[in-house]
Amino acid sequence: MDTASSPVRRPTLREWKFSVVEAFDVTPRMRRVALSADDIDELEYRPGQALVMQMPLPEGGTGRRDYTIRSFDKAAKRLEVDFVLHGDSPAPTWARNATAGDEIVTRGPRGRTVFNPSADWHLLCGDETCIPAILHIVENMPAGTRAFAFIEVSGAEDEQKLTTRADAKIEWIHRDGAHAGPSSIMLDRIASFAFPAGDGFAYLIGETSNVRAQRHHLTARGFTRDRISSEGYWRPGRIGGHDHIED
Numbered sequence: 001m002d003t004a005s006s007p008v009r010r011p012t013l014r015e016w017k018f019s020v021v022e023a024f025d026v027t028p029r030m031r032r033v034a035l036s037a038d039d040i041d042e043l044e045y046r047p048g049q050a051l052v053m054q055m056p057l058p059e060g061g062t063g064r065r066d067y068t069i070r071s072f073d074k075a076a077k078r079l080e081v082d083f084v085l086h087g088d089s090p091a092p093t094w095a096r097n098a099t100a101g102d103e104i105v106t107r108g109p110r111g112r113t114v115f116n117p118s119a120d121w122h123l124l125c126g127d128e129t130c131i132p133a134i135l136h137i138v139e140n141m142p143a144g145t146r147a148f149a150f151i152e153v154s155g156a157e158d159e160q161k162l163t164t165r166a167d168a169k170i171e172w173i174h175r176d177g178a179h180a181g182p183s184s185i186m187l188d189r190i191a192s193f194a195f196p197a198g199d200g201f202a203y204l205i206g207e208t209s210n211v212r213a214q215r216h217h218l219t220a221r222g223f224t225r226d227r228i229s230s231e232g233y234w235r236p237g238r239i240g241g242h243d244h245i246e247d
């Protein structure tokens, strides 16, 4: 379901007026923008949550785009957001050109893709748009937490390192240069994943049709819906926003 047309009234999210501190490439297709604001130390969020950013549009005005908080150092008043450089659309264009002092209005934080402490083990799956969420969640898991992360990227040059006290296995799945989008590459990996003993919790994010197929696969293998958090982050032809996947 498209949230833009949802009849459910959502609480108004707080507005943040950020300034760019610096911007640089983390990997060839991922640009990090560091942001700050006078009141940024009042920001409370859970790893995995996102900000809705008012991106300048080529025709004038702004459009909403969701971007995950990749890291936040409250003491340093520095928040980082990572942008996949997937093309010439508004968000990557803004990130490519961002320089110190540029201003960007955002609202948030929002999102339900956050750590579920009740599970014995955690399965996190997503494409490159989900690297910020998956890595930030895993980095902040309690020591010893059993986690399996499958991350679909174009190639080895898109992989990133992380530090965590969790018992986490990060597996990078390469498309070998193929474009991101609807495909069974992640579904195939999940299908060959033998579930550990105990209660699992799955975090499925990324391209909407892929997430939906993965969710259906997990429920067919006995996962109850309350053990899956799923959200479509993007899909071909869709402009901004996100898709709820609850069927």
Ligand SMILES: Cc1cc2nc3c(=O)[nH]c(=O)nc-3n(C[C@H](O)[C@H](O)[C@H](O)COP(=O)(O)OP(=O)(O)OC[C@H]3O[C@@H](n4cnc5c(N)ncnc54)[C@H](O)[C@@H]3O)c2cc1C
Pocket (backbone or CB within 6 Å): 050, 055, 065, 066, 067, 068, 069, 081, 082, 083, 084, 085, 086, 087, 089, 090, 091, 092, 111, 128, 129, 130, 132, 133, 180, 232, 233, 234, 235, 236, 237, 238, 239, 240, 241, 242, 243
């Ligand atoms: C909760 C949430 C958190 C997110 N966090 C991040 C994040 O941290 N980093 C990040 O990079 N993205 C993230 N995304 C995805 C991002 O919001 C979308 O990719 C968004 O559409 C990008 O805006 P745009 O201006 O580039 O493209 P749009 O103007 O929205 O779309 C233009 C065209 O590009 C296509 N498109 C959009 N995204 C992609 C893509 N990734 N690959 C290929 N084609 C695409 C669209 O389908 C459309 O055809 C997140 C999404 C959600 C819902």
